[in-house]
Amino acid sequence: MDAAIRVTDLAKRYGDLRAVDGVSFEVKRGEFFGILGPNGAGKTTTLEIVEGLRKPDSGTVSLLGEAPWPRNKKLGQRIGVQLQASAFFDRLTAREQARTFADLYGVPRAHADEMLETVGLTEKANTPMEKLSGGQAQRLSIACALIHEPELVFLDEPTAALDPQARRNLWDLLRKVNADGRTVVLTTHYMDEAESLCDRVAIMDKGKILKIDTPAALVKGLAAATRISISSGFLSTDEVREVAGDVAQTDDDGVELTFTTHDPATILTTLAARSALDGLRVSGATLEDVFLDLTGREYRA
CATH class of the missing domain: 3.40.50.300 (P-loop containing nucleotide triphosphate hydrolases)
Structure with missing residues (x-):
């Protein structure tokens, strides 16, 4: 059994x-x-x-x-x-x-x-x-x-x-x-x-x-975007726009500049070519992303 x-x-x-x-x-x-x-x-x-x-x-x-x-x-x-x-x-x-x-x-x-x-x-x-x-x-x-x-x-x-x-x-x-x-x-x-x-x-x-x-299979099945972060202020506004192109969204909180993309290879290659990898951090989806995708983000009583 x-x-x-x-x-x-x-x-x-x-x-x-x-x-x-x-x-x-x-x-x-x-x-x-x-x-x-x-x-x-x-x-x-x-x-x-x-x-x-x-x-x-x-x-x-x-x-x-x-x-x-x-x-x-x-x-x-x-x-x-x-x-x-x-x-x-x-x-x-x-x-x-x-x-x-x-x-x-x-x-x-x-x-x-x-x-x-x-x-x-x-x-x-x-x-x-x-x-x-x-x-x-x-x-x-x-x-x-x-x-x-x-x-x-x-x-x-x-x-x-x-x-x-x-x-x-x-x-x-x-x-x-x-x-x-x-x-x-x-x-x-x-x-x-x-x-x-x-x-x-x-x-x-x-x-x-x-x-x-399995947690890994659930995360893989989500097909979520990858987040690539570097130190804020390392690139100018124009450079950020050029790096992101039409394959990434950007967010700068004053500490980290984050590119959210489904094409991480292009972003990483471009950043490396510009020697802009200071503070690099790459993170994919997690089980929490799967959980929120399935159950929603609204508050529960």
């Missing part, structure tokens, strides 16, 4: 709102799969149905060859879930919290201590929950989700509200989790996170999946 998850025509309504509207996808065993979408896209509802936490109105889900709903106790030892908001016992220390999860799963308490070391919390083992930082609490949440060594791990926005250093450290941990052979399903608002971690991503909006592919 190659698929860890099979979802077919999944639907969930809340009154007139179609939170999940005909969603279908598969996740392969050992894959790092991301679900991306703006607020209200249906990501969390979809994940909760797949995890067996919520009943669908229609459609089917196969999770490691089992139906997750009605609540399937067989899957309890095989999956790990880290929710958007984790509810811990405030007065317990990090070690006590981890050991509580170990007891619930029938896992030796020594393994709980090992998991604290894995997520870098050994020095905080005796710290009460309410005194852990946001990043430390997130790492503890992931440790508790992994404490019984599940085959499949669900992570719902695990790096939300973390500082850049904490996010990058958590990325390293998630890569290790996946490298150990576990299937990982991630929802996130961070496009760079998905681009860095995920083998494939599904972009979701208004309850529907718009596209599924």
